[in-house]
Amino acid sequence: MNGNLRIDLDRLMGRIFRLGEIGALPGGGVKRLALSDEDKIGRDLVTEWMRDLGLAVSVDRIGNVWGIRPGAEDLAPVMIGSHIDSVATGGLYDGVLGVLAGLEIIERLNDAGIHTRHPLAVGFFTNEEGARFPPDMMGSGVNQGALDLDEMLTAVGIDGKTVGVELERIGYAGDVPPGTLRPACFLEIHVEQGPVLEEEGIEIGAVTGVQGISWTEFTVSGVSNHAGTTPMRLRHDAGIVSARIAAEARAIADDLGPPQVATVGVIEFGPGLVNVVPESARLTVDLRNTDDAVLKAAEARLRTAAECFAAAEGCGLEVRKLARFAPVPFDPDTVDLIARTAEALGHSVRRMPSGAGHDAQMFAPNCPTAMVFVPSKDGLSHNVKEFTAPEDIRAGADVLLQLALSRAGVVDNAGETS
Numbered sequence: 001m002n003g004n005l006r007i008d009l010d011r012l013m014g015r016i017f018r019l020g021e022i023g024a025l026p027g028g029g030v031k032r033l034a035l036s037d038e039d040k041i042g043r044d045l046v047t048e049w050m051r052d053l054g055l056a057v058s059v060d061r062i063g064n065v066w067g068i069r070p071g072a073e074d075l076a077p078v079m080i081g082s083h084i085d086s087v088a089t090g091g092l093y094d095g096v097l098g099v100l101a102g103l104e105i106i107e108r109l110n111d112a113g114i115h116t117r118h119p120l121a122v123g124f125f126t127n128e129e130g131a132r133f134p135p136d137m138m139g140s141g142v143n144q145g146a147l148d149l150d151e152m153l154t155a156v157g158i159d160g161k162t163v164g165v166e167l168e169r170i171g172y173a174g175d176v177p178p179g180t181l182r183p184a185c186f187l188e189i190h191v192e193q194g195p196v197l198e199e200e201g202i203e204i205g206a207v208t209g210v211q212g213i214s215w216t217e218f219t220v221s222g223v224s225n226h227a228g229t230t231p232m233r234l235r236h237d238a239g240i241v242s243a244r245i246a247a248e249a250r251a252i253a254d255d256l257g258p259p260q261v262a263t264v265g266v267i268e269f270g271p272g273l274v275n276v277v278p279e280s281a282r283l284t285v286d287l288r289n290t291d292d293a294v295l296k297a298a299e300a301r302l303r304t305a306a307e308c309f310a311a312a313e314g315c316g317l318e319v320r321k322l323a324r325f326a327p328v329p330f331d332p333d334t335v336d337l338i339a340r341t342a343e344a345l346g347h348s349v350r351r352m353p354s355g356a357g358h359d360a361q362m363f364a365p366n367c368p369t370a371m372v373f374v375p376s377k378d379g380l381s382h383n384v385k386e387f388t389a390p391e392d393i394r395a396g397a398d399v400l401l402q403l404a405l406s407r408a409g410v411v412d413n414a415g416e417t418s
């Protein structure tokens with residue numbers, strides 16, 4: 001019976017567009033930086049929607065907001081959530097979809113008079129983007145115990161304001177302490193923010209986990225000298241060492257194959273003049289993989305190669321870790337259930353890792369967690385042109401609805417759970 005239940009696409013799109021009016025940018029898209037005035041107005045609107053749907057709303061000390069629809073039994077809630085803050089040039093769907101699809105599911109169940117065994121919770125988490133205050137995934141991280149509350153309340157933003165002061169100012173310094181929310185499972189639907197689903201013509205991504213991230217800075221020191229008079233054999237060229245490190249990073253990704261990726265995002269030479277052998281070079285390498293052992297091997301190979309290149313050129317080398325996050329695997333049973341549910345609803349599906357971080361990864365160590373991806377047109381995100389076709393949103397939200405029902409358990413009129 002409930003297998004036939006479907007979301008109301010027009011109602012869901014209506015909420016997405018209504019929230020998109022807050023902080024709207026002239027060329028489309030939104031700017032709702034965490035804890036800004038626009039974020040406050042967006043929060044007020046979504047919280048009002050939660051109350052209208054009969055949810056019991058809680059706000060925790062880092063400003064996360066969630067609403068609970070009671071279950072037939074006093075159990076931990078099945079939770080659906082994401083974020084409504086954006087980067088400075090954000091799209092309409094990033095994060096918002098995961099929150100508003102949750103509200104649509106609640107409204108659909110309310111309309112149909114369906115009761116679940118577990119309560120259902122829908123929430124949005126503070127400062128997922130990290131665009132105003134570092135680090136990203138702050139709210140979900142504090143809520144699930146990965147980040148320290150007091151430390152985060154004193155985090156300073158790009159405008160010099162602190163999280164704690166801004167939370168008070170916009171009225172979202174709640175009183176629920178971290179560690180209170182312990183869902184039975186956590187589900188998040190999100191736009192892919194990459195090109196894979198669109199390129200392969202697939203409707204649903206069953207996300208297997210979030211990639212591990214390794215950021216390293218290499219600083220090479222050599223000797224600057226005349227570009228015309230210094231024989232090649234006598235050079236200590238910091239520039240060529242850094243270029244070889246960059247090429248090695250690409251070779252590592254090529255040799256290991258997907259999902260390994262490698263990016264040199266920064267490369268700077270000193271003094272940086274056309275006719276001077278560089279005396280210094282600084283570059284950053286971003287390595288990502290879903291398998292921590294492979295990621296560690298990639299890091300080790302790059303480091304050894306960098307040391308060889310520097311030694312061969314008679315240059316010094318300093319290596320500094322800028323960031324390191326281990327991969328986060330999602331719950332295999334829930335990933336399987338997403339794939340089966342998508343197929344049962346007639347949608348094409350592929351398993352895939354997430355290249356970006358998400359709130360779900362903060363819940364994954366504490367409860368069964370998984371994510372549903374829907375295609376992003378041209379792979380664009382963090383861009384005002386971010387777009388996901390309404391039919392893809394419908395497909396993803398329908399999968400999420402069935403997933404939530406399956407995890408929460410439906411209670412029929414006789415009080416039996418199916």
Ligand SMILES: [Zn+2]
Nearest residue numbers: 094095128190
């Ligand atoms: Zn997001």
